[in-house]
Amino acid sequence: MDKLSLNRYSITEEQSLILTSALKSNPSHLRELNLSWNTLGDSGVKHLCAVLKDSHCKLERLSLSCCDMTDEGCSDVTSALKSNPSHLRELNLSRNTLGDSGVKNLSDLLMNSQFKLEKLELYCCGITDVSSLTQSLTNSKALQFLKELDLSFNKIGDSQQRLRDELRDSNCVLRVDEGRSPNSDKCVVS
Template sequence: MLHCHFCSRLSNCRITEEGYKALASALRSNPSHLIELDLTGNDPGQSGVKKLDDLLQDPDCELKTLSLRGCSITEEQCLILTSALKSNPSHLKDLDLSINEIRNTGVNHLCDILKDSHCKLEILWLRYCMTDEGCSAVTSALKSNPSHLRELNLSGNKLGDSGVKNLSDLLMNPQCKLEILDLWKCSITEKQCLILTSALKSNPSHLRGLNLGINEIRNTGVNHLCDVLKDSHCKLEILRSVTITYINHNFKITSTV
């Protein structure tokens, strides 16, 4: 028998807590077909999060993409959601919790998922939702399970020295297959840029996209980045704030952003 999978995109629909409850209850009656759920910009409230938690815990749930960007998710609500994801971690491939007040407590619970060997997350967006302590915890957790992640977006969070060191350790790991790394506006300094680029030089072949826009890397940081770009093993295709195309071991600037 053929099973039809479907996606539900309801971003910025002004769904209330009651709407969340109704939607989650409906989805629970037929959970095995839903593969993408986008609720960006809708506030679920406590009861809405609980209903979503019930859906995620359902053993028949095979959700692969979940976006809760800008949903006013609190620390307590993040705990509820991550507890549900821990009970069923192997299906989710894409998670966006950006622009939520999950704070360090919520981040720590998320880290429990990232460390789980059953976690197969490939895309993780955590823009504008953490302190430098949270960044350190996330990057440390990713080191323990590095082989699945393909895209990491930490834009708008201050990485701090510890976060930069952990991220560098992740990039240096031969099991790391990260292809897109977004560190826009992460307060990265010249010294921190040296640490990151040194890590990239040791494992340059996987990364395709890198965003270091609005950071204090200055000329010293750029010079170290150039060492990566000159490496014949480097396959970088997109570099922001300039877009660069790699052609026959030469770099051609195609546009600026």
């Protein structure tokens, strides 16, 4: 099995422990994991991080969109990926309450030269400041790999222009569409 998609399966924190146990038994073949739109919460995400830390894990795409995660869960994901950074190419943490501290954690991860992320989705995450992200992209090799950055429906205001300026000469597409409302199938982020 190289792809596991369990989005909208109503997986809870408790069930994530069972899922994590199953994934830990043989993580080397899994390349794509989609657990979006489940109520994992920070505890459920923390369980999953045990798989991400495993050196046998070769996950290339991870989607945890709308999983009731906060900056605490984002910190756990970041920490797990720091210990096993080389395979992941796409990360979707959209529609979670990551806030500015969550983005700062991800920014630290981008500084790791082994982390070669190509797509980062942070749509509707309660982010107001991306200066740490901009600084990471400026001071690392991340822009050699990053092709798409979605920060739509965050209120990044003044820090948006500096980020645009930084990405201007790169191959990275920046999405910051704040002009229309998110679709009706949304997860409320406070």
